[in-house]
Each structure stands twice: as C-alpha cells, then as structure tokens.
Amino acid sequence: MDAPVSIWRTLFIANEWNEIQTTRKINPELQIFLVLLFLKVFGFEFLATTDPQTIFSVNQVTDYVGDYSKVLRFAALSIVFLAVEAVQWFFFAFIYERFVGDALGDFIDLCSMSNVSIFILENTRYGYYIHGRSVHGRADTNMWQMNEQLKREEEDLCGKRGLEPNSEGQTFEVEVPSKFREQYEDVVRPLRESGVQQQRRNMPNNSMGQDGRASRLPPAVEKRLQAYNSLNRFLSAFIDHSLRDLDYLVRDKLLFERILNMELKDLPPPDKAIFYNDDGRSFNSILFYGNEWTLMFFDLLTFAAMDLIYPDFVLAGVISYLLSKGLTLLRNSLGRKNLTRKTLVDERFLI
Secondary structure (H helix, E strand, O other): OOOOOOOHHHHHHHHHHHHHOOOOOOOHHHHHHHHHHHHHHOOHHHHHEOOOOOOOOOOOOOOOOOOEOHHHHHHHHHHHHHHHHHHHHHHHHHHHHHHOOOHHHHHHHHHHHHOOOEEEEOOOOEEEEEOOOOOOOOOOOOHHHHHHHHHHHHOOOOOOOOOOOOOOOOEEEEEOOHHHHHHHHHHHHHHHOHHHHHHHOOOOOOOEOOOOOEOOOOHHHHHHHHHHHHHHHHHHHHHOOOOOOOEEEEEOOOHHHHHHOOOOOOOOOOOEEEEEEOOOOHHHHHOHHHHHHHHHHHHHHHHHHHHHHOOOHHHHHHHHHHHHHHHHHHHHHHHHHHHHHHHOOOHHHOO
16 A cells, blocks of 8 residues: 655645744735834924924924825825835835745745645636646655755756646646536535434444544544545646546736736636636735735725824824734735635644
8 A cells, every 4th residue: 555645745835824824025014114104203294284394393382383185185195105115015026026035936945845736716616826846756855855855956967846747837827628627516515414414423433444444533524624625636637637527728927918817718628717817926926025016005085084084194193004904814814714615624733
C-alpha cells in the first residue's frame, strides 16, 4: 500500500493563505498617525477655516482663527489623506516589494516548494489557478535536499515551474465549463446534505481506515476526509489532462480583454476550460491586497463622515481606525470559515 501524502504541507499553505487574506499595501496605523500629524501638529487643519492661515503654526490664544468650513475641512483632510496614501503605496510598490518582501510572490514560491497547487473559484464558473507543482517531483525532503533543489533551479538544471513545458507562468485566470462545476458539486454535495449528516451522526462507524482496521473516526469526519481525497484526485486529474470528457486550453488575453477586464472571444467548447496567462497576479482581487484603493476610499469617507458628525480630527481618526480594524477582523473571520468550508481543512488546524 502506498504511503499517504503528508497533510502538513497542505495545512501550511492553508495557514499562509489565511494570513495573506487581509494583507494590505499600506500600514493603516501609520496612515492614521501621519494624517493626524500633518493636520494637528503641523497645523494643516487651519487651512480649513473661513479665513485660512498661510502659516501652519498658529497660536489659538493670541492669533485670530476663523470658523471652520465643513467643505474646506473635507478638502484639507482628503488632500492630506490621499497624499500620505500615495507615498505609502509608492514606497510599498517600488521599494518594499522589490527589495524587502513580496507577499504574493513569496506565497507562489512557497506553493512550488510545498508541491501544492491552488484552485480558487470566485464565482460559479470563473476563478484563478496557482500552479504549485514542484519541478523536483516531491517536497517531503530534509534541509540538505531542499537546498540542493534550490541550487539546481538556480543553475537551471531542472524544468521550469510553469504549468506548460518550458514556461514560468504559474498564475492563471480560469474560465471553467458547466461540466466542471457539475463534477465539482458531485464531489462536495454529500457534505452539504445536512439531513444525511444528521441521520448518520449517531450511527456506528463500521468502515475501514487506511491501515485496514475499523475506522474510529466519527461518520461526519470520515465523510469530510473522503470528500477531500476525491476532490484532490479530481483536480489533479484535470490539471494532468487525464479526464476523458473534461480538459482545458491555455491562452493569452487580447489587448482589449486586458483593458476591459472581460473575455471577448467566442465561447469555448462545453468540455473545455480556458486558462488565461496572468502576469499580474489577478487573484489578488479576492484579497485586501488587490482592493487597496477601495479600502482607502472607505477609510477616507469614514474619517470624513465622523469628522462631519463630531468636528474633531483626532476623534474621527480613532473611530475610523477602529472601524477599519473591525472590518479586518470580520474579513478574517469570514475568510477563515470559507477556507475551512471550501478546502475541507479542519478549522482547528488554522492558526
């Protein structure tokens, strides 16, 4: 009997994915701190009065300070907030990611070293694929062997990491046919039939485990593990072109398709999925990482709304930060539950 594949690599990748779900391109704490620093300490808020001061150091006891204008307060806040955001984004995109650390790039490399690929379906028939199959054929190695593998890659003595032969492309946008979705649903449907689970919850388990002995696992857990193995076999066979009635093609997007972010070609055959080469890591659109400008406008408008209700930049900044942290905690919680439900990894193993 073949030895079972180690689950630790899958758990490791699941935890890393769980961690990067709320990674942002800026530091929210630094953002609020710098905005308040410019507005309150450097005196930029005095530009929002009905008689704006041209100097940023104003003595409110001896100097005349006009009434604040709500429109000018919003304008001053927006300019400072957007300027700080732009500087942070520029530093992150052109300096930090290039010379310090690239969270998404590191995650893709980790998938390759762990020999774990990831299928992400954003909706019923559209999603993303990260090809993480190791070019060395296995990933359960010791430290010595791992360094030898990295050295072989560095010296170009092995194949490329890409999905196609002699290619480096590891990330793809995926358009799957309805037949693919139907087979996927057939695999996971037993887990969603709560009535069947409820009926079997108290039934004795007489099935056999991998060692040939009677399984001592609860029926619900055993069903989850069986679905996990079936799903892995199905996706692996699909990527290996091993399914008779289901296959895929790899294409490049046309220029207008990239600009409009939509597919303009004819519909693919009903048994063919389309893998679009993706150099921009578009799978970040389902993470905070790829929605930075949306989150930035949320933070800015929250800040401005709080300042409109309570005309105090410090109080508005604190409330805006707390709401942002609350949104992050909510996204973490929902993302964790979704990760558990879709990957069939037990939530107890997510750190």
